[in-house]
Amino acid sequence: AQSVAQPEDQVNVAEGNPLTVKCTYSVSGNPYLFWYVQYPNRGLQFLLKYITGDNLVKGSYGFEAEFNKSQTSFHLKKPSALVSDSALYFCAVRDSFNTDKLIFGTGTRLQVFP
Amino acid sequence: EAEVAQSPRYKITEKSQAVAFWCDPISGHATLYWYRQILGQGPELLVQFQDESVVDDSQLPKDRFSAERLKGVDSTLKIQPAELGDSAMYLCASSLATVSRSGYTFGSGTRLTVV
Numbered sequence: 078a079q080s081v082a083q084p085e086d087q088v089n090v091a092e093g094n095p096l097t098v099k100c101t102y103s104v105s106g107n108p109y110l111f112w113y114v115q116y117p118n119r120g121l122q123f124l125l126k127y128i129t130g131d132n133l134v135k136g137s138y139g140f141e142a143e144f145n146k147s148q149t150s151f152h153l154k155k156p157s158a159l160v161s162d163s164a165l166y167f168c169a170v171r172d173s174f175n176t177d178k179l180i181f182g183t184g185t186r187l188q189v190f191p
Numbered sequence: 192e193a194e195v196a197q198s199p200r201y202k203i204t205e206k207s208q209a210v211a212f213w214c215d216p217i218s219g220h221a222t223l224y225w226y227r228q229i230l231g232q233g234p235e236l237l238v239q240f241q242d243e244s245v246v247d248d249s250q251l252p253k254d255r256f257s258a259e260r261l262k263g264v265d266s267t268l269k270i271q272p273a274e275l276g277d278s279a280m281y282l283c284a285s286s287l288a289t290v291s292r293s294g295y296t297f298g299s300g301t302r303l304t305v306v
Contacts, residue, residue, distance in 0.1 A: 081233075109291045120195070120282055120297030121234070128291055167233055175247050177222060177290045181233030 079104045081168050081182035089188045090158045098153040098185045100168030109171035110151040111179060112142055114164050121167060127151060138162070158189045193217040195298035197283050203304045209271035212301045216265070216285030222246075223260055224295065225268050228280040240266060273305045 082101045090096045102108055109128055113121040125136025132144045142153045153166060165184045172178040196215040204210045216223050221242050226234035237256065239247040242263035251258065255274070260266040270277055280302050284295040 111294065113297075118200075118299070118302065120197075120284075120299045121295075122297070123294045126291070126294060169233075171290055175236075175239070177224075177239060177286070178236050178247060179234075179290060179295070181235070183231065183233050 079170065079172060079180055081170050081180055083166075083168055083182035083185045085185050086183075087186045087188060089190065092160050092189050092191050093157050096155050096158045096162070096187065096189070098166050098168075098187060100151045100153065100182060101149050102151060102168070102170045103149065104170050105173040108144075108149075108151075110142075110144065111169040111171075112136065112140070112151075112153050113167045113169065113181075115167065115184070116164050124153070124166075158187075160189050160191055163187055163189045193296070195283055195285050195296050197281075197298035197301055199301055200299065201302050201304075203306060204273050206275055206305050207272040209269065210273050210303065211267055211269045212281050212283075212303075214266045214268070214283030214298060216283070217287075217296055220285035220287050220296075221263070222286045223266050224284045224286075225258060225266070226282040226284065228282055228300070230279070234282055237268070270303075273303075275305050278303055278305045 080103045111126045112124040115121045127134045127144045135141045168182040169179040223240045225237045228234040237251045238258045240260040258268045280300045282300045283298045
């Protein structure tokens, strides 16, 4: 079955430190992977995607993600966290059967402390 | 920047009552999606439209949920009768092309509380 796992419900990091939000996936065929961010009582905003090419993908707001095929992972990273990065982060994979459908993980709450 | 409009932002309804949500996608976006996000979970697709046609409604509880997109522009999602377990955020999204090319643009959602 196709799925996305985000093993951490919450990640805490001090402002200025690097952050990593973990994601692993299971999908048939080549994975199309996405990261979205959600602020309180708002919809999801697109951060970045991996379709093909370089394993390191750069996105919005200084975020990047590293695709690792052997570990079936797509971890979100940022070299220096900001308090304003505090939000809920969702990893998603494109469904292999309905290629316009995204399958989302359960989300990871990122808390950046001043 | 163009946005996906949703209304209402918040809705409280009693169980067994009917409730409806409205979505206006970005102009020109042919594909429209309704996702449900239960607290503590990721969004799950309820229904997908291509223009006015339903492409995927496999996860839509059809005994109580209905969705339409007349004229292929705005869309309405209805629940009748509402149940306590329907309390969730209902998100509308639209896309210009395939998700792998253009991704989705989400609206701000309608938070439904059934009491």
